[in-house]
Amino acid sequence: MQAAKRLDPRPAPISAVVSSAKTPFVIELRLRGKALSAAQQATLKAAADRVAALIVSRFQPVKLDLPANSCDKGLPALREQLDHFVVFVTVKDLGDEIYGDSSPCELHDKTYLPIYGTVDLNSRGLDDLAQPELLDTMIHELLHALGVGTLWTADERVSLSGDSDDKTLVRKVGKQWYYTGARALAAYRALGGSAQGILLDPDQGHWSGNVVCSEILSGSAGDVTDRVNPVSPLTLGALEDLGYSVNTKLADRYALPKGRCPLD
Ligand SMILES: [Zn+2]
Numbered sequence: 001m002q003a004a005k006r007l008d009p010r011p012a013p014i015s016a017v018v019s020s021a022k023t024p025f026v027i028e029l030r031l032r033g034k035a036l037s038a039a040q041q042a043t044l045k046a047a048a049d050r051v052a053a054l055i056v057s058r059f060q061p062v063k064l065d066l067p068a069n070s071c072d073k074g075l076p077a078l079r080e081q082l083d084h085f086v087v088f089v090t091v092k093d094l095g096d097e098i099y100g101d102s103s104p105c106e107l108h109d110k111t112y113l114p115i116y117g118t119v120d121l122n123s124r125g126l127d128d129l130a131q132p133e134l135l136d137t138m139i140h141e142l143l144h145a146l147g148v149g150t151l152w153t154a155d156e157r158v159s160l161s162g163d164s165d166d167k168t169l170v171r172k173v174g175k176q177w178y179y180t181g182a183r184a185l186a187a188y189r190a191l192g193g194s195a196q197g198i199l200l201d202p203d204q205g206h207w208s209g210n211v212v213c214s215e216i217l218s219g220s221a222g223d224v225t226d227r228v229n230p231v232s233p234l235t236l237g238a239l240e241d242l243g244y245s246v247n248t249k250l251a252d253r254y255a256l257p258k259g260r261c262p263l264d
Pocket residue numbers: 140144206
């Protein structure tokens with residue numbers, strides 16, 4: 001018997017979730033890939049609201065004329081004026097190890113802030129994630145899409161028209177990387193941190209969990225997975241170091257660990 005000819009799958013229509021926090025900064029999530037439940041979409045919106053509320057500066061409108069696959073394979077062409085920050089959220093199989101992945105895409109000229117970004121959520125196990133875990137993951141990935149932990153070195157900072165600045169927010173001392181941006185470093189010292197910089201994971205994109213424990217941007221050894229980790233003044237400071245204006249009142253209460261990171 002002849003196998004039926006398979007029809008080309010039609011691209012799924014894009015549905016969007018738009019933040020509605022009381023701030024001039026708006027984050028639009030354009031959802032792609034495997035469909036999310038209404039509850040999952042509500043959690044993603046809560047994450048967008050949480051992150052958007054932190055930022056009080058305005059997005060600089062920009063006209064884009066980009067072909068498909070510009071920033072990531074599978075993304076559509078982007079031929080429109082963006083008046084707010086857009087994130088393509090794709091639910092797909094990312095293997096066994098991770099919850100999600102993310103990246104800023106094109107950067108504004110002059111400010112070097114991201115124009116849009118991508119977040120991939122792992123379809124494996126996504127439906128098993130408790131609401132706080134998905135919320136925590138999405139806040140974390142949105143911060144990366146906005147440049148936190150992803151635009152800290154000069155070679156990552158190339159704007160839409162190809163300019164680059166020399167801004168570097170990390171420094172290697174011996175074999176270890178430290179974050180050295182002034183605002184986050186001041187917040188770290190205000191909490192009693194005393195090193196020359198904030199110790200980072202070797203990927204240079206997350207606080208070392210042994211030093212900055214169970215924070216929203218903590219990396220290995222510092223992530224608690226059954227709740228939403230706090231967005232501390234350190235991460236607010238990191239947003240400021242990138243050039244965003246922030247609402248410091250919205251930082252969560254946070255204390256640096258004394259001794260080892262207690263993961264309970
Ligand atoms: Zn991360």
